[in-house]
Amino acid sequence: MKNRIIVLGAGYSGAIAAGRLAKRLRRDDVTITLVNAEPDFVERVRMHQLAVGQELKPRPLDEMFAGTGVEVKLAKVTSIDVDGKSVTVQGAEGAAELSYDTLVYALGSAGNDHGVPGVTEYAHQIASRPGALRLRERLTGMTEGETVLVVGGGLTGLEFVTEVAEARPDLDIALATRAELGDWLSPKGRAHLRKVVDRLGITVHENATVAAVGADQVTTSDGRTLPAAVTVWTTGFAAHPLAASTSLELADDGRIVVDGTMRSVSHPDVYAIGDAGHALGAGDKPLRMSCASGTPMAWQAADSIAARLTGGKLPNAPLRYFNQCISLGRKEGLIQFVTADDRAVDRALTGRFAARYKELVCKGAAWGVANPTMGMPVRRRRVVASRPASEGTARVAA
The missing domain is CATH 3.50.50.60 (FAD/NAD(P)-binding domain)
Known part of the structure; x- marks a missing residue:
C-alpha cells in the first residue's frame, strides 16, 4: 500500500x-x-x-x-x-x-495580541493576507495629517512603519516600541535604522509598553496616551x-x-x-x-x-542563522549579520545595496517554494515500508 x-x-x-x-x-x-x-x-x-x-x-x-x-x-x-x-x-x-x-x-x-485589551476590537494586523487587505482599505480612506501608530519594534513593525511612511508621507506615522529603537542590533545597524526613521519623519515612542488599545488612541503601562486614528499591531x-x-x-x-x-x-x-x-x-x-x-x-x-x-x-x-534581513521601504534596507544563535555581530550592510539584497532574499524564498530542492539533483528512492518504520528497521531496496 x-x-x-x-x-x-x-x-x-x-x-x-x-x-x-x-x-x-x-x-x-x-x-x-x-x-x-x-x-x-x-x-x-x-x-x-x-x-x-x-x-x-x-x-x-x-x-x-x-x-x-x-x-x-x-x-x-x-x-x-x-x-x-x-x-x-x-x-x-x-x-x-x-x-x-x-x-x-x-x-x-x-498575530499575537498578548491579551492586551482592545487589540481584537480596534487594532489591525498584517500577519495574514486578509488582515493586510483590510488595513489597505482603511489606509486608502485616511486623510492628510491622520496618525498611524505601529505597535511593536521588531522586524515586522520596522518593515511596515518604514513602508507606510515612504508610501504615505501625507500621514503622521508613529512607532511604539517597548524598548529602545533597534536595541538588539549592532551599533552600525542601530545608527542606520535611526537615520532612516528620522529621514522618513517617523515619531518613535521608546520604552512604551502598550497596555490598552482604543478606537483613536493607545494607553501605555506608564500612563501615556498616544493618538492613533489607525493602530497596527505587530508584537509577534x-x-x-x-x-x-x-x-x-x-x-x-x-x-x-x-x-x-x-x-x-x-x-x-x-x-x-x-x-x-x-x-x-x-x-x-x-x-x-x-x-x-x-x-x-x-x-x-x-x-x-x-x-x-x-x-x-x-x-x-x-x-x-546567518543574518536578519530588514527592508526599510523600497529604497533602504538593513542586513544585520548574526551569530548562529541569532545575536547581532558588528557587521551590517545598509542602504540601497541592502534593499536589493533583501529583495533577492524575498524572491529566493518564493523561488524555493516552487523549487524545493534548490536546483540540486535528486534521486527518487523506493519506499521499502508501506507504513513508517521505527528507527533502524527500514532497509534500502536493491
Missing part, C-alpha cells in the same frame, strides 16, 4: 516540504496531499507591501504543483486525531476525513491553536515540540515545521517564528521523512 503523506498548510514551510517530498519519493510508493484554505501561495514576508497598496504577483497553488504528483486540496482543517491518524477538513464539498500515515503539520501562526506571532486540541506534546508557547529531524517527540508519525514547530537551534535556543527558520525546518523534515521511508541516512544539518 502507498504511504499516505498529508501536509497541512501551504505557507513557506508546508509548500517547500510537499514539493521536496515529491522529488525525494516515487509516486508509485506514496501519495502526497497538500491541504490549504486558500488557493494561492501567500508571500507572508511581503504583507507590509500589500497593506500599503502594492500589487503582488499571484501564485496559484494548482499551477505551482502541476505535474509534481502533489494533490492540492482546498479546505480548512477543523480537527486532527493524532492517535487515530486522521484529519477532518471543511471544503467546498463539505466536511471530509483524511487518513494519513505521515502528517506534516505546517499551519503556521497568527502566536501558534495556530489547533495543536492545543490534540494530545501532541506542546511547548509553553503552543508550538509542537520536535526533535532535530522535526519529528514530534510524542507522536512519531507527526512532523511540525515553520511557526508550528518548537525546534532547537544553535546553543539549544528555540528557533524564532520566521521564514528564515521555516525553510530549513521544511528541508530537514522532508529529508528525514524520505530517509525513514527508504532506509536512507537521516540528515544532520545544523539549524542556524
Whole structure:
C-alpha cells in the first residue's frame, strides 16, 4: 500500500516540504496531499507591501504543483486525531476525513495580541493576507495629517512603519516600541535604522509598553496616551491553536515540540515545521517564528521523512542563522549579520545595496517554494515500508 503523506498548510514551510517530498519519493510508493484554505501561495514576508497598496504577483497553488504528483486540496482543517491518524477538513464539498500515515503539520501562526485589551476590537494586523487587505482599505480612506501608530519594534513593525511612511508621507506615522529603537542590533545597524526613521519623519515612542488599545488612541503601562486614528499591531506571532486540541506534546508557547529531524517527540508519525514547530537551534535556543527558520525546518523534515521511508541516512544539518534581513521601504534596507544563535555581530550592510539584497532574499524564498530542492539533483528512492518504520528497521531496496 502507498504511504499516505498529508501536509497541512501551504505557507513557506508546508509548500517547500510537499514539493521536496515529491522529488525525494516515487509516486508509485506514496501519495502526497497538500491541504490549504486558500488557493494561492501567500508571500507572508511581503504583507507590509500589500497593506500599503502594492500589487503582488499571484501564485496559484494548482499551477505551482502541476505535474509534481502533489494533490492540492482546498479546505480548512477543523480537527486532527493524532492517535487515530486522521484529519477532518471543511471544503467546498463539505466536511471530509483524511487518513494519513505521515502528517506534516505546517499551519503556521497568527498575530499575537498578548491579551492586551482592545487589540481584537480596534487594532489591525498584517500577519495574514486578509488582515493586510483590510488595513489597505482603511489606509486608502485616511486623510492628510491622520496618525498611524505601529505597535511593536521588531522586524515586522520596522518593515511596515518604514513602508507606510515612504508610501504615505501625507500621514503622521508613529512607532511604539517597548524598548529602545533597534536595541538588539549592532551599533552600525542601530545608527542606520535611526537615520532612516528620522529621514522618513517617523515619531518613535521608546520604552512604551502598550497596555490598552482604543478606537483613536493607545494607553501605555506608564500612563501615556498616544493618538492613533489607525493602530497596527505587530508584537509577534502566536501558534495556530489547533495543536492545543490534540494530545501532541506542546511547548509553553503552543508550538509542537520536535526533535532535530522535526519529528514530534510524542507522536512519531507527526512532523511540525515553520511557526508550528518548537525546534532547537544553535546553543539549544528555540528557533524564532520566521521564514528564515521555516525553510530549513521544511528541508530537514522532508529529508528525514524520505530517509525513514527508504532506509536512507537521516540528515544532520545544523539549524542556524546567518543574518536578519530588514527592508526599510523600497529604497533602504538593513542586513544585520548574526551569530548562529541569532545575536547581532558588528557587521551590517545598509542602504540601497541592502534593499536589493533583501529583495533577492524575498524572491529566493518564493523561488524555493516552487523549487524545493534548490536546483540540486535528486534521486527518487523506493519506499521499502508501506507504513513508517521505527528507527533502524527500514532497509534500502536493491
